[in-house]
Amino acid sequence: MKFIILMLLSCLIASCSSVKTSTIHQYSDVPKTTRGEVVSSSEYSAPVFIHNIKKIIYYQYTTEGDTGSVVASSLILLPDKPNSKLVVLAHGTIGVDVACSVDKTFPLFLHKGFINPLLKEGYTIVMPNYRGLGQTNATHFYFNAKESGKDLLDAILAAMKLQKIDIETPVVFLGYSQGGHAALSATEMRKSYFPQLNLVGLVLYAALVNFDEMINDILSKKISSTVQYFLLPYVVSPIVRSHSDIHYKDFFSSSAVPKDSGEDLVCLFDIVKMIPISNKWTLHPSDKALEVAVSYYKEQNLPHVRVDTPLMLIRGSKDAVIIDRWSKDYVTKLCSVGDVVEEVIYNGGHLSMAGVPRAVDWIRKRFNQEPPHNVCNTLSDKNNVQ
Structure with a gap:
């Protein structure tokens, strides 16, 4: 309920319409096999809260x-x-339409x-859409690792070309919620897809990445919050x-099954339209639907x-979307392959920005090349004692 109230208040505070833009540069005749090329750019009037x-x-x-280039879109905040x-x-997550x-x-x-703390630090921000959001030439597939990873990496490449940013510029990924999965995918893909990228750190903020646990809990009906049902x-x-x-x-075995056209899978800023039916969804998948879904998320x-x-890895102690066990298991998984992980738990929920100061401080240290804290050393010491 707190999530819903916050979302509705946000819509009252900030208009849910697009900000007007004016074209300042236009590109044409982009070959169908290119990636990271700018197709068009427009100046965007900054909202008063930025x-x-x-x-x-x-x-x-x-x-x-899959069969050539598609067009995606992004913002760059200077x-x-x-x-x-x-x-x-x-x-x-903003939606899938x-x-x-x-x-x-x-x-x-x-x-x-x-956005505001990062701009205050003087960082240029690249904020991409995932394909199919904002553009009609591609379909958005929720939590598709390969596609969202490419979207982020090519958005960076295009931004560097557009703003004449040196390709050796240090970069940090900050992925929030669904974006944590996209940022993690881009991190994994970078060495083969964008080997010149100078990535110095990755922040997963309230990120949903442990799909093995998520799917098991959904099927076992261990999810309980309104927000989790809303996202099904x-x-x-x-x-x-x-x-x-x-x-x-x-x-779903209910009278409120979404239409296959997806027309009633509203964006989060239209959440009020979804509230009356979201609690009526009862997950009861057919054998085939279950098999395909499990296979899809295993791949992601x-x-x-x-x-x-x-x-x-930073998360709230009262997160209504991500179960605490999912994150704990994920830290163990990362440490087991030799990664360097700092884990922070703040007092707040999925929408809380209480952890942002810690995240911004960590980003600053990465850019300054300070040695990162590694929780995996502590886990290793505990295992050795046992």
């Missing part, structure tokens, strides 16, 4: 699809007192707790969208390889 900002630019860029550092802010893009007032308001149609949407013979009714489970960059 501080320490010189300019925001909205741009479209190419990224790799601080009024810039330094030579870049933070990629991978946004949390083309209308659910980060270049709306509400998504920016939702993420301002990250998002979770199964990639299965319905990629399989013509699987429908939402194959997952990360990491497949060692992260191989300092990582901060």
